Amino acid sequence: MTTKTTDGPALSDASLSRMVENLKKVEQLTERLGQVMAHRQTHRQALDGPNQELFAKAQQAYLTEAMTNPAKLMEHQMSFWTRTMTHFVEAQQALAKGTLTAPEDNTPSDRRFANPLWQTHPYFNFVKQQYLINAQALEQAVEDVTDMEPREKKRLAYFSRQIIDMMSPTNFLATNPDALERAIETEGESLVKGIENLISDLEANDGELIVRLADESAFKLGENIATTPGKVVYRNKMFELIQYTPTTDKVHKTPLVVFPPWINKFYILDLKEQNSLVKWLLDQGHTLFMVSWVNPDSTYRDVGMEDYIEDGYLAAIREVKAITGENKVNLVGYCIAGTTLALTLALLKQRGDTSVKSATFFTALTDFSDQGEFQPFLTDDFIDGIEGETEDKGILPSVVMARTFSFLRSNDLVYAPAVKHYIMGETPPAFDLLYWNGDGANLPARMAMQYLRALCQRNELAEGGYDILGHHLELGDVDVPLCAVACETDHIAPWKDSYRGVRQMGSTDRTFIMTQSGHIAGIVNPPSKKKYGHYVNPSLEADHEGWLEGAKFHEGSWWPRWGAWLKKRSGKMIEARNPGDDGRKILGDAPGEYVAKKANH
Incomplete structure (x- = not known):
């Protein structure tokens, strides 16, 4: 006997049984994950982002802009509302036709959305287009802020970009077709491996999440790397x-x-x-x-x-x-x-x-x-946080620097490998350059x-x-x-x-x-x-x-x-x-x- 999911592959009873077993393993691993996080070594919150002063200044500047130039603000707000409603109506019309096809999609090329389902499946296409609409609206809001010093506005733009990148639908299982397809193909085993990879990376860094980019077991100094006599x-x-x-x-x-x-x-x-x-x-x-x-x-x-x-x-x-x-x-x-x-x-x-x-x-x-x-990391709030960290530990830990460097290229060095490692359950590649990159000091x-x-x-x-x-x-x-x-x-x-x-x-x-x-x-x-x-x-x-x-x-x-x-x-x-x-x-x-x-x- 088999069960067919809507527009999906047919699953045998045996496959469903194995998936249920693997999902139980995921629950057990989640408990272990909680234990790891409960015993993690903490660091100062100042190292995670700007202090509230930056966002307070941005809010004040935005309100000032609204008071002095309300027409401009309303124009951008109406543009966002109009695009959102138009997008929703187009999706509804496509569904009403009963063909389950996505509406027309003229969004720019983005390698995060390479899976054809982002274009053809109405659910994934709706999620992608709305994410891009939201991202553009946030970027425009930051651009509209004029009553800020250039240095502070640059920081605001950087951290806003981090929020946009973090909220990409590709970073979440429920909105990532590649991850969902892999979970079904592997009968849930990819989810088990993904949680195991996450726990392993957390344990290797005392609870700090640094995404492992390379298979460390593939290299040994003096044997297949750093071998010049x-x-x-x-x-x-x-x-x-x-x-x-x-x-x-x-x-x-x-x-x-x-x-x-x-x-x-x-x-x-x-x-x-x-x-x-x-x-x-x-x-x-x-x-x-x-x-x-x-x-x-x-x-x-x-x-x-x-x-x-x-x-x-x-x-x-x-x-x-x-x-x-x-x-x-x-x-x-x-x-x-x-x-x-x-x-x-x-x-x-x-x-x-x-x-x-x-x-x-x-x-x-x-x-x-x-x-x-x-520049976003060289202002006093961040450097003060580093100074406090070094006073506590006697060193600036490698993980702090690794994380900072990685977030300068967050999609390539954080989110993309995290998706492959934790959601897709893939083993990091045996790549010498990435191995070196993770071997910090x-x-x-x-x-x-x-x-x-x-x-x-x-x-x-x-x-x-x-x-x-x-x-x-x-x-x-x-x-x-x-x-x-x-x-x-x-x-x-x-x-x-x-x-x-x-x-x-x-x-x-x-x-x-x-x-x-x-x-x-x-x-x-x-x-x-x-x-x-x-x-x-x-x-x-x-x-x-x-x-x-x-x-x-x-x-x-x-x-x-x-x-x-x-x-x-x-x-x-x-x-x-x-x-x-x-x-x-x-x-x-x-x-x-x-x-x-x-x-x-």
Whole structure:
């Protein structure tokens, strides 16, 4: 015997029985979910969104607009009412015909609504169209607010967009045809797996919901990710220093030291052999050292930017010089490590230390006068919340930063994977880049607040100078030959802001390259992929618009261009150096111990 659902597949009695059993499992798992949430580690509410002051100001501004320009307000209200009623009437007319077909749909293309049922099924089509009408009305309401400071209005627009994205019908089982079809096809098993995935993610983050983007069981450091051979040749409380095994008989005399960001792990530059910048640099004949930062716990509460400079950058430079017997090194700083590299170079200039031959900056900001998409998170209410969190825990937990970065691209990095993971019951993909993205690191309390308050909020380095280690540092102090690489669609370190900082540096030898794509894909862009091109303009006299207007586009990766630049500053070729040649004790194999430590443990 079978039962046929309306316009749906025929279900046998056995299938219905299995679905009932699976729904019972869902109920049991829901109880377990409640227990997880009851024991979750809480965080300050200020980290979840703006304080009520922002919405109070928006309400006041909206009321003011209604008083001063009621015709405009009524026009938009009537437009919303008219579209809603017209939509309802069209749906009713379609149903009255008895054909169960959706009305005409001229809504724009949206990959969230790719299932044909969003177009053809009257229920799903009605839900989708009304959602889009509501979304447009809310966006228009925000746009109509005029009596607000631009900074506050930008925040209002951002958080309103978050509400719109969160309320998409694709995010809920009852209004997601893909999820409902999967539940029927799997006899409810997809719902069981989805709840299990949700509980697993909550348990992994002490009750904080961070959507797992990759199958973590598919990767193991040193085995199928971060596999380039090398040795740990130095370790202190801040970092491990990895010296990689050369792949050429001859190497350049001047060694190269890479400082990755300590918000994430270094192996983004060594995911696999095909796209490893580490492997590529070795093949170009460089003696390559990588700094692998410690993943701090609460005992690092009082570690500040001065510790990262003194016991990080300066210690690494000292050790590399001792290992290689050279008196100069080339340096690379990526993201926040590039910001701190600028501080280090300014400090060395004031100390009269000429150890650095050249510096390369990957997607690094040194002028924060335009905070871009991060502006909603750099106001006092949010930073005050972070400060309270760091005072309580001694660290800024990785989950806070991961969530913030994710919500800058919420549909791609939060809701879409959450739907697949929790509603569809799918296992996350075995994707190395997404695995790395989820393997974050904590920040020490003192360092986090120095960075957010002095550098980001007050922009001290670019505007007046930054005081640290007994020196007053300014961007103009950076005078070594430098190459800066920025990414065209980078939402974390916008290329125009990176360019603005480079223009303020004091070096007379400056090269600026803008590559296509974003913060990660633009940097991890091996020549073999032949994927993204790059722009070059030797003149840095104009502002960013003028620079781009005069720039020449080149097909292919920027790596060879930078490689040629670096080669000119790396000295003659000598016999290859191997880890341990200087007689010091080898502390372990790459990728080392520090990189394996997970956040919040």
